[in-house]
Amino acid sequence: MLQFNRGAIALLILLAGGQAEATVRILATTPDWGALATELGGDRVNVYVATTALQDVHRVDARPSLVARARTADLVIATGAEIEIGWLPVLVQESGNPRIQPGSAGYFEAAAQVSLLEVPSRLDRSLGDIHPQGNPHLQLDPHNIAAVAKALTARLAMLDTGNADYYRQRGDDFNARWTQAIARWESKAASLNGIPVVVMHRDQAYLCHWLGLREVASIEPKPGVPPSAGHLGQLVSTLSASPPRLILINAYNDPKAANWLSERVHVPVVTLPFSVGGSPGASDLFALFDDTINRLQAVHQ
Amino acid sequence: MSSFKPIAALLALACALSPSIAGAADEVADLRAELQTLKNEHATRVGALEARIDQLESTPAPIATEATQQQPAAAGSRSSASAFNPAISLILGGSYTNVSQDPDTWRIAGFMPSGGEVGPGERSFNLGESELTISANVDPYFSATMTAAITGEDEIEVEEAFFRTLALPSGLTARGGRFFSGFGYLNEVHAHAWDFADQPLVYQAFFANQQAQDGLQLKWIAPTELFAEIGAETGNGQTFPGTRLGRNGLNGETFFAHVGGDLGASTSWRAGAFWLEQRAEDRSYDDVNEFDEPVTNAFTGKSSTWGMDAILKWTPQGSGGRRQLKVQGEYMHRKEDGELMFNAEGLGLSDAYRSEQSGWYLQGVFQFQPRWRIGLRYDTLDSGSPRIALVEDGVLPPEAFPSLLEAAPDRVSVMLDWSPSEFSRLRAQYAWDDARAEGQRDRQFRLQYLYGIGAHGAHKY
Numbered sequence: 001m002l003q004f005n006r007g008a009i010a011l012l013i014l015l016a017g018g019q020a021e022a023t024v025r026i027l028a029t030t031p032d033w034g035a036l037a038t039e040l041g042g043d044r045v046n047v048y049v050a051t052t053a054l055q056d057v058h059r060v061d062a063r064p065s066l067v068a069r070a071r072t073a074d075l076v077i078a079t080g081a082e083i084e085i086g087w088l089p090v091l092v093q094e095s096g097n098p099r100i101q102p103g104s105a106g107y108f109e110a111a112a113q114v115s116l117l118e119v120p121s122r123l124d125r126s127l128g129d130i131h132p133q134g135n136p137h138l139q140l141d142p143h144n145i146a147a148v149a150k151a152l153t154a155r156l157a158m159l160d161t162g163n164a165d166y167y168r169q170r171g172d173d174f175n176a177r178w179t180q181a182i183a184r185w186e187s188k189a190a191s192l193n194g195i196p197v198v199v200m201h202r203d204q205a206y207l208c209h210w211l212g213l214r215e216v217a218s219i220e221p222k223p224g225v226p227p228s229a230g231h232l233g234q235l236v237s238t239l240s241a242s243p244p245r246l247i248l249i250n251a252y253n254d255p256k257a258a259n260w261l262s263e264r265v266h267v268p269v270v271t272l273p274f275s276v277g278g279s280p281g282a283s284d285l286f287a288l289f290d291d292t293i294n295r296l297q298a299v300h301q
Numbered sequence: 302m303s304s305f306k307p308i309a310a311l312l313a314l315a316c317a318l319s320p321s322i323a324g325a326a327d328e329v330a331d332l333r334a335e336l337q338t339l340k341n342e343h344a345t346r347v348g349a350l351e352a353r354i355d356q357l358e359s360t361p362a363p364i365a366t367e368a369t370q371q372q373p374a375a376a377g378s379r380s381s382a383s384a385f386n387p388a389i390s391l392i393l394g395g396s397y398t399n400v401s402q403d404p405d406t407w408r409i410a411g412f413m414p415s416g417g418e419v420g421p422g423e424r425s426f427n428l429g430e431s432e433l434t435i436s437a438n439v440d441p442y443f444s445a446t447m448t449a450a451i452t453g454e455d456e457i458e459v460e461e462a463f464f465r466t467l468a469l470p471s472g473l474t475a476r477g478g479r480f481f482s483g484f485g486y487l488n489e490v491h492a493h494a495w496d497f498a499d500q501p502l503v504y505q506a507f508f509a510n511q512q513a514q515d516g517l518q519l520k521w522i523a524p525t526e527l528f529a530e531i532g533a534e535t536g537n538g539q540t541f542p543g544t545r546l547g548r549n550g551l552n553g554e555t556f557f558a559h560v561g562g563d564l565g566a567s568t569s570w571r572a573g574a575f576w577l578e579q580r581a582e583d584r585s586y587d588d589v590n591e592f593d594e595p596v597t598n599a600f601t602g603k604s605s606t607w608g609m610d611a612i613l614k615w616t617p618q619g620s621g622g623r624r625q626l627k628v629q630g631e632y633m634h635r636k637e638d639g640e641l642m643f644n645a646e647g648l649g650l651s652d653a654y655r656s657e658q659s660g661w662y663l664q665g666v667f668q669f670q671p672r673w674r675i676g677l678r679y680d681t682l683d684s685g686s687p688r689i690a691l692v693e694d695g696v697l698p699p700e701a702f703p704s705l706l707e708a709a710p711d712r713v714s715v716m717l718d719w720s721p722s723e724f725s726r727l728r729a730q731y732a733w734d735d736a737r738a739e740g741q742r743d744r745q746f747r748l749q750y751l752y753g754i755g756a757h758g759a760h761k762y
Contacts, residue, residue, distance in 0.1 A: 052566060054618045061614060062762050063569040064528035064561025071472050071522045082757065086723070089759040093444075093465075096472040096522050125724060125754075224722065226671055254623060254671075 024160050027066075027073040027091075027100075029084050030057055031276040032139045033110060033148075035285045037077055039174050040153050044163050048073075053278030054252050057083055058129070058224075062090035070095035073106065075159060077152070080109030081116060081136035105159055111136055113151040114144040117205050129224025139275070140207035142182045142289055149174055181286055189293050192300060196244040198235075198261070200253050203274070207248075207292070216244050219257050227257050239265045246270050246299060251278035268299045387437030390755035392493040394429035395453075398422055402743040409506045410738040411684025411708030412658065413600065414586045415541045417509025418452075421499070421734070421745045428453035429749070432460070432493055434758075442468045448491065460491070461513065472522040482512045483520065483532045484557040484575035485631055486610040494760055496627070496666045497716050498730045498749045501680040503633050503660030507606060509541040516551070528561040528571070542604040542635070543579030553579030561762070570613045571762060578605040585645060591700040597646050598702070600654060602639010608632055612762075623671045630663040643691055643701065650697070652690035656705075659683045666716075674718050681711035710736040726751040 023046040028034035034049035041047070048069045051057050057079065070076065070091040078084050092100055092107070099106035116134025123132055138144045153171030157164035193212035199205075200219045208215050217239060221231045239261070247269045249258045255269065262269045272292050273282035281291035398404075400421050407420040430453070436446035447462040463478030481489045487504060488511045500510045516536020523529040538552025539545045546552050554577065561571030585599040612629035634657070641654035662680035669675065686707045691697045699706065712735060718728035727750050734743040 052618065055616075061569065061616070062760070063563065063614075064559070064571045064762055065526075065563045065569060067522065067762075068526055068528035068562070072524045085757045086759050090761055094474075094522070094761070096469065096474040096520070098468040098470065101467055125722070129722070 024074045024156065025072055026075045026077060027069045028077045029079060029088060032285065033077040033079070035276045036145065036149060036152060039285065040149060040167060040170050041156055042166070042170055044160065044166060053273060053275035056252055058086065060087050062087040066091050067094045070100060071097050073097065073100050075106045075108060075155070076100045077108045078110070079136050079138070080111030081133040082131045083136035105155065108152060108155050110148045111138060113148045114138055117209060118202065128222030135202055135205050137203035138206050140204065141210040142178065142185065143210065144206065145285060146175065146178055149178065181289065185289050185293055189296065192296055195246070195300065198239065198244045198247045200249045200258060203250060204248050219261065232257060232261060235261060236264045243267055246296065248272060250274035270295050270299050387435050388756035390434050390753060390758055392432040393752045394431070394493060394750065395427060396429055396498065396747050396749040397426050398424050399746040400424060400743055402741060407737065407743065408704065409502060409682065409736045410710050411706065412506045412682065413704060415506060415509035416586065417541065419505035419510055421743065430492060432491060438467065439464065442466065472524060474520045476518040479513050479515045480518065482514050482534055482555055483518060484555055484577060485573065485608060486612050486629055487631065488512060489761065493751050493753070496664065496676055497678055497714055498728060498747050501662035501678065502682055502710060502712055502736060503631065503662055503680060506660060506682055507542070507633050507635060512540050514555070515539060531558045532556070538579040542581060544581045544584045546580060546582055553577065567618050568613065568615050572611040574609050576607045578603065586704070588702065588704045590644065591698050596644040599642045599645045600637065600639060602637060602654065604635065604637045606633055606635040608634065625668040627666045630661065632659070632661040634659040641689060641691070643697060650691055652694070654687060654689055656687035657685045672720050676716040678714045682709065684708045708738060712736060724753045
């Protein structure tokens with residue numbers, strides 16, 4: 001009996017040891033948060049990304065595969081500010097997983113870590129697809145990524161205390177490389193400061209804010225409202241008088257309206273990756289910003 | 302001695318005070334340090350604010366003039382009695398109906414009427430159901446949801462009112478109260494989220510549109526990459542095909558299972574199977590007898606149904622959700638075994654009754670442009686030929702049960718809908734409806750509107 005008990009204890013210790021080595025299972029809503037989790041978590045995390053850069057994160061189905069991932073997840077990393085409101089609450093609810101309920105340690109929102117732009121002072125759906133907490137497309141300002149990385153490192157260290165030092169060290173390392181990269185991008189993009197651009201939706205707001213691009217018009221008359229012929233006609237007349245330098249769209253946008261406008265006002269369209277994986281070059285977070293700035297520079301010069 | 306007293310008193314006082322004097326000196330030092338810290342902090346914050354002002358001044362203002370910046374949530378203590386108000390959403394629906402046959406004569410041939418609000422509805426303009434949903438977390442352990450349908454006939458119906466667990470371990474979720482049963486695909490979908498203006502005939506005939514349980518549900522999701530869930534329910538069985546029983550205890554049980562997953566980055570699917578059984582006691586329906594006189598008949602016995610459901614969605618990559626094809630179908634098969642009473646309020650003849658009935662639908666909905674969808678649906682039923690002992694023994698002619706004469710109703714529906722935003726939808730639907738007996742085709746045209754206000758809804762797959 002004593003022998004058996006010793007065996008059982010040894011087995012328990014082995015199992016506990018196995019637990020410490022086990023990876024943190026992460027469900028990230030966008031490729032950017034997936035890439036960040038991989039940067040910070042290395043081989044101690046197992047990351048599943050719910051969407052691709054070619055999808056509009058606001059319009060995603062609560063697919064059965066995502067419910068299955070939510071069921072086993074230790075941590076959900078979401079953008080927040082209601083961008084995933086049409087599907088993430090369903091995943092969390094259907095998952096039967098108490099670890100990832102909003103408010104618990106296993107639920108992380110990037111938008112809660114940064115200052116959001118464009119918080120509407122008036123909430124009314126006649127204004128289009130507005131978000132009460134502010135503009136949720138926050139990943140295109142690398143300073144936001146830095147703030148989210150810091151908070152996410154702390155969260156990983158809290159969830160997986162056995163590997164806390166590992167995460168902190170990777171967090172410091174990422175922060176050092178990221179700070180350098182920001183300096184590089186900012187000096188490279190200095191010539192873009194102040195140039196007038198036309199955007200598709202309010203989703204380039206953070207990029208424009210960061211690089212000092214001047215948004216003179218938006219192809220969508222209101223967020224989420226597709227442009228009418230009348231609105232486009234009006235854009236042509238106002239933009240012909242004072243032409244912008246670039247028209248910015250994202251990989252997942254329908255380029256039709258932008259191309260139509262481009263032909264009439266003779267301004268080039270730049271398709272930006274918007275998220276990791278949105279262009280062949282944007283393979284990780286660093287490459288996302290390299291590629292974005294390269295694309296802007298290539299057409300601007 | 303007299304001079305000694307004050308000195309002693311002074312000494313005593315000094316002794317008593319000395320620790321506090323020393324303490325006061327410490328405190329001053331502390332305060333100085335604190336002040337310095339505050340000054341430093343202040344300087345840093347002022348510096349940061351100045352830097353931000355500089356930055357904002359050098360950056361052109363964003364287009365939206367109403368935009369402001371939100372600071373990360375401060376740990377302030379604002380309190381408000383309404384801060385915990387639940388999420389509220391209201392969906393308004395209505396329609397204009399044009400049908401070629403009198404809607405009062407509409408029935409599904411070969412099937413006992415399910416008694417629900419089935420069929421094409423009234424002619425002309427009709428206010429549909431206004432769905433009011435209120436939901437919130439109750440505490441760390443439960444959430445609660447209620448959906449009330451306020452009908453055009455000025456009635457309030459509780460569609461759903463249930464609690465759900467939040468903290469059960471191992472992928473378990475329990476629900477209690479009134480809720481749409483979890484079997485099949487369409488049974489759980491609220492009317493405003495249907496892809497057509499009405500339910501398939503099989504749901505109308507088998508469940509009076511959709512079955513709500515007053516009872517309990519337990520659901521388990523497997524910890525696997527392939528989505529797999531199983532669920533079990535029981536309740537009072539009061540909705541069609543069951544009835545309340547005149548005794549304590551439960552009526553019936555429901556079991557369902559679903560599996561699902563992705564096929565590449567553009568395609569997802571889910572398939573399921575279910576079985577449910579309920580008892581009916583004096584489940585009455587109105588009919589006419591062989592002389593065309595109105596009678597009320599009633600079924601008492603056991604009703605068991607099994608079925609399968611499948612759905613596939615194809616959302617091409619790179620379309621940003623602008624295009625989507627959705628194909629779904631369900632099959633159901635029902636056996637009823639018991640006694641049928643003819644003219645329950647008059648003659649009251651009763652004898653054995655057995656039936657086997659089935660039905661299915663298949664539909665495809667294609668979103669071909671950001672706001673436009675087109676859909677096609679075929680649905681059909683097979684009533685079979687019920688074995689009615691009263692007829693087989695020659696007590697009554699088959700014409701005494703006109704509703705139960707063998708029939709194969711079917712229907713073809715096409716629809717086109719336009720959704721200006723996530724919160725509004727306008728739909729046109731045309732149906733060739735052969736639900737009545739042969740040769741009584743009904744051409745049904747409907748225009749429908751749906752508007753949602755309040756909390757942003759999240760829809761199940």
